[in-house]
Amino acid sequence: MRNLLFTFILLPFFTFSQTLTGVVQDSIGNPLQNANVMAKPLVENAGLKFSIADHLGRYKLELEKDTPYEVKVSYLGFKEEVLQLPANFTIREHIFKLKETGQELKEIVINYDYQPVIVKKDTLIYDVKAFANGNERKMKEVLEKMPGVEVSKDGSVTVQGKKVTKMLVEGKSFFGGGTKLAVENIPADALDKVEVIDNFNEVGFLKQVSDSEDLAMNVKLKEDKKKFIFGDVEAGAEVANDNGFYLGHAGLFYYAPKTNVSYIGDINNIGKRTFSFEDMMRFQGGVSSFISGRKSLTNLYNFASDNTDVVENKSQFSALNFRQEINSKLDIEGFGIFSKLFTASFSESQNEYLQNSAFTFEDKTSTTQNKALLGIGNVKLNFSPTNQSKWFYNGQFQASSNDITNQILSVRDGSQNNFQNIQNADNSQWKQFLEWHKQFKNKNHTTTFVVNHSFENNKPQNTWLTDTEFLAGLIPLQNDSEYNIQQVKKVKNNSVDALFKHYWILNNFNHLYTNVGNNFGTTQLTISEKQFLTDGSVNDFAANGFGNDLDYVLNDFYVGLEYKFKIGKWINKPAIYTHFYHLKTKQITSDYSLNRTYFEPQFNSEYEFNQSESLKFNYKLSNDFPDATRLLERYTLQSYNSVYKGNALLKNERFHSASLRYTKSSMYRGLMLFANASFNKKIRTIRNVIELDGINQFSTPILTDNPETNWRVNANISKKIYRFRLQFTTNLSWFNYVQTLNGTTTSNDRNNQSFGLKLRTATKKWPSASIGYNKDFSQFSGLTKSNFTNDRISFDVDIDFLKNFNFKTDYEVTFNKNSNNQNNRFAIANAFLSYQKKNNPFRFELSAQNYLNNGTKVNNSFSDFLISNNTTYILPRIVMLSISYKL
Template structure:
């Protein structure tokens, strides 16, 4: 009864499971060849009774058909190989479970007292999933998942915990296929220990709606799944607590605890510090934390967190299985961040062949930001033909901030143009509520399905600010002193629904007919009051407005898919979309603008395995983007006398073409791999800010321009250097972008080129010796013809970053750690070309039983050289901004850590039998395999 009320609410959404078969290919992990003639059994997990038996064919393939829902154990035996056992669960709306390549361990051989044991290959490719075996990458005993994945080719993590995989930003991390703190990738990699990981799987995760049908809707994101070790993890408790005090009143305390009890998993995380240490990612629903102001072409940063941060954070994650039909996961996170940032910058804006404006800015800002996040995912399998999903989320944010800016502009002759002193205080409260409800029904005919989804989001922000500005305009010989209060509440909602019907065509084909409709509404009500000497009572109609906009969308299409397996699959389709954009100005002068757009949106996807070790993926999709409510408001905003802006109610939607080509080569026999990822994008009616710079005052207005083009490429080659037990990774990349713009009534383009390369030597010796040697360089080139007709201005700069990390652990528990990195800049503005080193080190001792306790003395920025330097290229005006921001500098800290680790002794088997990337096709993609501890990959 305690679940009945919940389930009654869920009956309007859904997802179905109808798994009926299990297939896969047995592979030799050492030779990289298939294993034919092996005996393969499928047993019931409950009583170990044999459900079915078969023999793998000459290509190593096996198939079990006509199976009912439930949990099974896959067992494979063959002469010369160890017995393989792996968990398999048939559920979650899949007519087949395709385990992909299943690695069966070679027989252990004893030679004169020497034991030779085969091991799983470090990297294997399964469809569009790259799978890394964790035990092939050696780390220290106290390493986190972040430390582990940094050793894996093609995966990088910056100082703020942002993960990049194969050149794309990783947006989601799951644990055994289940949500872990919603979409916060940083939470998982910084709070889970590396020694509980069996595999890391990097893949393209389809949206929840696309997983209903298996037809990509263009909303895929790069994701990581963490597969934990063996069945022993089903009964485990592990984590740590720590506390440290340091010089300059620094402190760092917190910890995490993970309790696994069968299907129930609970994780609790906390962190409290003033040393810029964040174990979560920032999520900003109010839009008050970001920066950049729409600028592009940023590079040359040091990767240091901005300013000085004090962090208080607490989170809890829960996942479980309620009965046989309900899977649930939920999380709550609270974080409080206090930030103090001081920076200085110089901005160069070319105005012609012999004229340049220089703008110098010194700023100090402080903020206190509180954020509450709740995420939930509930899946209810009603029966073998009907299922429902509910995926709600709630975000609540409170922000208070202050700023102090001193800005001065001069021309290239040294004459003053303007001067401004500005102070401000800001307060905003807001919340965002979203829900995704899905339902799916599977008919009697295999492959014939009907699915429906209903999505809602609602956001509301209440905000106000106080602004004081003292401005001197030397060209006009005028002084302005403004003191204002601004109240600016906003509201927004988005409601959409989708219907999809799939019909099998032949043995390997599938058709999808789909229709989506939605309405998006936004409202802004800005009121401005001037100071009367006593209070803010003087209403300013020129800086006040009320504006509404509405977007109505109807989209229908047909898609065709050919092929069952992920190794050879082809998709093609086209949608027709009609959109109506209605903009209403309520105040000060009523007015309305309506526009209608009809667009054809083709899409294509092709995946093909080439030989034993290579595969290729080709992707293309067209899409549209709508202007925001702030871009559509046609009221002039002169709140800041030096930066005056206006909206444009006649803006059109932009039309974008996006394509990608990915080639992967992973030789499981030699452990060599090569990955090439190339992406391109073009856009018509691209929305840019038309900019006019006149007598030191900047005027902007959004317009549509054609001609946006970009190309991004990423290449990586990895191989082991066995003679020194080290992995070698070589990376390279090239990116290009042409961005149209309008500056001082001259329409042109800004073109940027970025060439990057790097080399990394990552040790794979043992847990006692861990080192990384790296060198990365980026060369940036930018040119623009925006500033004067018939000529182009150019800029070039280089950023180099060598580094070395060395961790040594003795067998009696003593350890020493060193992390030395450098940033070398050349080509920046005078005073910003610099070369500095950041040296961090620690020494300590592990003690107590199983070395559960640790005492560490650490030193940060030993050389007192830490800096944060960035360069930003303004594509709207070809400006160049070099900035130096204050960062945390030298301190020393003594930290005590106590680790908890109690893992059950369950027999080695697959630990990801519950992981399903819910994509409808003739079987879940990728995954399978595993060696030793077993464990298939994600069964997508």
């Protein structure tokens, strides 16, 4: 029986495929890296096979048995060589020796019906028809079948282990360049080719001198889609129970040589989001990539990422993207986004507050309703007066509002307190930047000038309602039957940043870059807290140290020199920057100013072993000045159990940061490896000093010389084994810091370790399936010791059957264990059954979300002084029937 089982498991490996390996060389035996090796089947209904030679010229082809092939090898500037292989061939290794043609070609051109992959210096071009079988609906399903391409559940895309940071369609940015909107909405049958461009730069003549880490994916449309309206619409409704769940979606695209318009609309109450949080941050950006973005006070997290961890969720979303070519020199492109969201959530938590030798326990129940609106409009002008000159102007306006009602029941020592917190926030923001890039006639000198401006106006308001006195001794309450405390904030941020950068190419191995810039920012912040009594009188907290009025100015003028040189395969770029900082604040009772000059060195180094293997090192010494809220001189109310007071005399933090990254990919070995180690050390640190009384907290920041260190190591290793791909991931972190709590200073360690193993199929002939296991460990050591463990097992399958049917399912079960050996388990599973005839525009799908009808999720967490066990209630089972129509 054991031998029979062993034979059954190994049968797919040895029955249906045979392997041909070897080397591609020139006439004198030198390896030809990136040579294309194509195997054309000489019978019908068999797929094309291909391989790309690695840096040693090695290739590997996994061919079908009982199938004859014609193997053809192509390489830049060399004549093709052909090998005929009969069915069930016996040779297992063959060396190709190519002869030079004497011609210089700009790229590898494969004289063949298919061109599955074209390899250039920093570009891969995938021919979609070599990978798609015609049953794919969206771009995501096509990408998943391309070698070296991975698409995650959140819509992010990686190619050979590197994340795609810019999405283009026909060479133009698609909805700000995010990947999720593209891969989940562009129809699969509109794709012709997919280009992957490493070290991407929107300005072509800057590519030689810039150190871009961007990886762009450019979608080429089929000829009949380049002046065509295409897309799909979908509608769905619940067919089990009577909860009123629904879904509506539309993705409509019009592409013409000079005009592109895309519209995406979505309405549902099943927790589905059209775009990810990363996309939201991209839309919120509106700043030049040459100047690091400033912190925004507007929190847009609720608008992004799927959220089923609620008891109710209603979402409406509309987005319009356009591009218009005015003439050969000027393009206008932009997007508009509108989102409306309502969520209701319910959670329970058991909290343990650490207070030196004592502990306080709280049982907390929280019910929250959130109504949110968001509107974003963005327009960008691309002007190219000459081939050596480029102008960009980008303007963005953003408005949002959040209305949150939070009911809190806090039970402690047998007594309970009820709180209602009402939050209203109206926010608006205007951002714009202007860029000018110029390459001079001799092409050894290039100049960039950038000006970035941002204005932000936020008006958050908070109201706390309760029938019980709270925060005794921390806020000046007057006795009353009902307590009504209102807080009003007004925040205005204004910034202007400018940069002038000159690139001087001394020769092919030495570059010199000069930087002169200035970052100027102001903040006007006012906060008031008042108690409105039932007799109509008002208790203004300002008389007791509350209420803040702050004018804040921070200016950073800097000059920097960067020297980039190359020794063989080793590229180095040391840099020295001199920063002249000026900080000034004006408050109710005090004025404060600070002037500092700092040298901030940087060092970047990269060693490229070959085109598929590299090692990179980065180091930087930085200074970070406190923002306005940390400098507030008076008290402010933060929550039902927290009061905060800033420190008007704070100075800057100072820290070292370094990282080491190693990447390797080999199609010959079916191996992809990514590893990164980073180290951050603050030698001057701002950290809150905390006073706890039961659950009540008072905190204020201080500047200390106590160092903080943070180590992080993460790695991702993927190896193809026969028709499977095995993936191992790990994330490790060690964080050490000093915390003062109730007058006692302790050294704390907060560490996390995560390990994951995943096995999935890696052949188009089998159903797509994977099984994974993740193990997480968390430790906290300080006033007390805590340990959490988390085990997660996942499974998913995607199978086509009976020609027109498709079935997908995913299952994930999680086991949590806390320091008291309490165990919790929860499982989430979803399933989708769809039917669509080939070339028929209609598609029918029956879906079951959370079909196990699990009602809660449990997780554990800890902070500087709090250990918490949380239970979150989630959406119930949702069974829907949806119909979609493809234009």
